[in-house]
Amino acid sequence: MSRTEPAADLAALVRPGAVAIIGASADPTRIGGRPIAYMRRAGFQGAILPVNPNRAEVQGLPCSASVAALPQVPDVAVIAVPGAAALQAVEELGARGTRFAVMFTAGYAEIGEAGAEAQAALVAAARRHGMRLLGPNCLGLFNAATGFYPIFSASLEGGLPLPGRIGIASQSGAYGTHLFAACRNREIGTAMLITTGNEADLAVADAIGWMVQDDGIDVIMAYAEGIQDGPAFAGALAEARRARKPVIVMKVGRSAVGSAAAQSHTASIAGNDAVFSAVLAEHGAIRARSTEELIDIAYAATRRIYPVPNSLGVITISGGAGVLISDAAEAAGLPMPPMPEEAQRRLKAILPIASPLNPVDCTAQAFNDLSLIGRFTEAMIAEGGYASILAFFTQIGGAPSMAPAIRAQLNAVKARHPDRLYALSVLASAERNRDYEADGYLLYEDPARAVIALDAMGRLGASFSESPPVPPPAGAPVRLPDANPSEAEAKRLLAAAGIATVPEAACADEAAAVAAAESFGFPVVMKILSPDILHKTEIGGVLLDIGDADAVRRGTATLIGRAARHAPSARIDGVLVARQIKGGVECILGIQRDPVFGPVAMVGLGGVFVEVMRDVVFRRCPFGEDVAEAMIRAIKAAPLLTGARGRPPCDIAALARMLSRLSVFAVQAGPRLASIDLNPVFALPEGAFAADAVIEVGEGRSVGVSRPAATP
Template identity: 35%
Template structure:
């Protein structure tokens, strides 16, 4: 795993002294807001406004330049026009400032000229071991020490509530919106950082830093793109290592969205499907709306992760209880049905209640205020296997008299059953939401959002409890691809695969008819002949494949036909491949790789042969993977039952296929810089115990990295 430098970020998140270069005495200006926010939030360090126009700002001594500041500066905030940034950066370097935040825009997001200036600033920063946040960013805040190094207008209406969410956003406006919305709902944050253009400090740096902080329970991230895929993956792995859930909202799904991202943050976007795979592989929970983003992040700070996926639903409405149950089932959750004894005990409490789970306690809760407690107590204390509860109270949260009673009941159940998470759904008023928060009880207003929260908590339970995958210890081999064309024929492709130990068919290349006849005899009939040319990708479509040849005469006819066909096509003929005929009642599978611009080599497994394009039944992972992960890929396929032996068919050699997939993933990883794409199609999976064999293969190389003499 790549070492991520989180120690150097201490001067950003916990500075002992802050200089604001471009400070203003007008407190509604960008250069004055950080000063006001620092004072309002009780920052204990030293604040140094820098501007030659003023002697004093907000009661603080203002200095003409950074050189006159009386001590070393941990953090400098640059609130300057783009044209003055370079001079300020040079002053920061000479003053040995540890971290810099650049609010200014006009850099890489504007084009090549801005990028060139941004690169020059980065060179200075790296030369002097200075970390830089931005440019083109809204800055950050740390609620634990009063560091408010931001000019976000949202803070002028009130500081964010203190909490245990760490927020990282590539968009400053997104962060401001989320923080403001959260404040209105009494959802708190530990800190927030807006990364902007990510000249130096990026999302990965911030995730890695927050992962190690004890005052943070969950990392919430808004992402548009990633510049360094490996670094990003390592940061996510670090979060998992520290048992920190990561809730992520990524934009840029559509082509229009991708283009907007490029102009916004100058990030690499990559394939959205690949991002999905990477998120699942690293345990990140991806959301699609701000509502989900806030609810799930907040729930991770309020609710312990459930021990399983069994849910108990308590509802004042039978219809809404059924709706919640339906949605839970759609999200792969379970609603265990109570025993007859439990049902009878509940009916003794309320004879007309629904007692099957979802439990319908009806509107009688208004006349019998203890109904919820009585039902929950019976269910929780019984042997019914409930791991998490949803309590739907409809609009009762708007009534102070009813709410007071039910809040006390829920608090009582929380204390009595501390390991049993409870999600409350009710319409609320701001003051009531605050009381829920102070009681440590998660509440939301939409039952569908509650189901999403339960699903997310269960997802984190599984992902965070799973050990980090251990890669198989295959022997690493660096094969020589120099002097190769960009597209390798099947014969040359399989030579490399065989050298790496991947099982392939018995075969040989013939350049004369006599060689073909001799090879056929050595391999044993029946055999297959294939015309080999790097100019032809689809041999069958071109009439260059002859199957199940039974004797010398068949070989002679097929060989001559292939050579004649290639001559007519005017292609560069490598020869004719003489290959064993694979007669099997197994299954054809495709195993492939594709180089992704952000994350590198991605591998796929799915139905192969003619079914690849028809059904598109594939699973994908970031390479390399273990045999255990390969088996998970197979189980994700809609066609997985075919591997298990469907309708009296033989079960297939899943173990051998998983070994091939894992070994293949290491092959592409070991040669990630030169291989662009590989298809093994088909790989024949024989019945259990009989192994697998690669029948056809195609390797495409990254031509810019292939060495030609």
């Protein structure tokens, strides 16, 4: 059962008044000793309560022999003891009223079936007492604002987090702390880290949901190996978009090998990677392809400027760098429109050797006249109207003889246009970089990285400013048959939901087939009719261009004979005779039941486009016709539908109507629906018609996982 309640209230987890360390160590380098050492070093003001039956004192703090002996009830307990002792600790802490347990202990679902059973016992014990679990097999968390560090990562030996407003939610503890440390090394502040490990209870979705509510966090970085509760994850992303808080996600497990590794590491369901990307896009979250990109985009988002519509204006002292930036912008899809012709003429008059198009190249002449930087940049914004500005100044941006004047020129422009997003590609000292950043500029040594980050800010802005989608149409409950229906039965079910199909008739014998063909008019299409033969073309079960009554009779015998040879055990209900449609564009519409996110719709062009190029678009069901049309127009080969090369445009509205109704049908059919395949669907200048339909019925397992109540 999927979680539907609000995001978990993690206030007591991240801002406790007292924390117990079960398995506390006097050695500050051991797993049970590091949290104590870190919290004391960071000045945590709450009570730190070590528990160890063999010690009266740990790291200068009084130590209790047991949970029962604790002088007060801790809000949070860190459990750093193995196996049976961990289960006992959960029972004892729950009985005392502890609200959260951070489970360092490993050896649970990540190691196999026996571990999964032990993990289930942990969860059951916690639920009996209304206690929430973080982990097991997690590295912990930190809240830099309060000095709370129930975590055992060695990354903190290199220094505590810098002040900042980025939160990190990570399934992997090692990768989550790697992100924090990488940010610290780039002098980017991270306010909070929550690692979730095996996610027996609390998950990345809960961490994101809490960070959305936290006024100290503006930007959320997330790392996931697999999502167990798809609706909860999608809900957290939706909450983030409503709050205008960017979520930048690193999701691993794209490959078969990577997916298997994710399964063994966190016992997660990997799901379909393309579906995961579609869910992120649906909610305006950004998917990062690398650690560097993840940090670059999060760093840019801390400026909280999300330009809509986004366009890139480039000022450079290097023509080569301008070409590099232009290539990167084209690859990212970030528009770089040229400067207005009058502005180009004016800039040419100022500097005849300049290239004023965009990129605007003020050349090395800037060495002699630094005012060119200010004048050209002002022209780009005031006359070019660009929302994002990228300046490539390389070493001169850091040169002591030039940097102060460059900074003054840029700041004067920025003061007149504070709503634009500014990035610099310079090579400068750490001190000089801090000055630029204090002025509000994003800094990237590689200008191509800057382009990717600036493009992401525009995509975030477009998402934040989107109007709510049109609600999906209402749908009646769908009663699926006990087994896979035949094509004719599938089409009857779909027709009841308003999905148009090619006119056809199910025929039990030759005479009925001839009568149907004559009623439709020749030529017709003939197909074998069997609920057991889903992919008819693989056995030669489809005949085209049947031109007369004799051909219908021969075709009937041919189809039944082929079915008998290739699928001797299949039930044969006869043949299907359908009107043959000419012209139009062949499309494919489909539904797949994703194990994580439930029914997902797919649309693409048929033939080579789906089989070889895989030019398809996905979306979670259900959705309205506006979303369906946007999906269709997002297909790379969409110009074939809209009238490319003199073709008549197809009826996009009819195709969108069919896709929307199919998405509603998928939800109304419930969890027993495994898949639907409409291929081909003929998109005509007027109307769209499904020529083939396959519905597969499954076992009916619901998506999501059963979770305890959100508030303990």
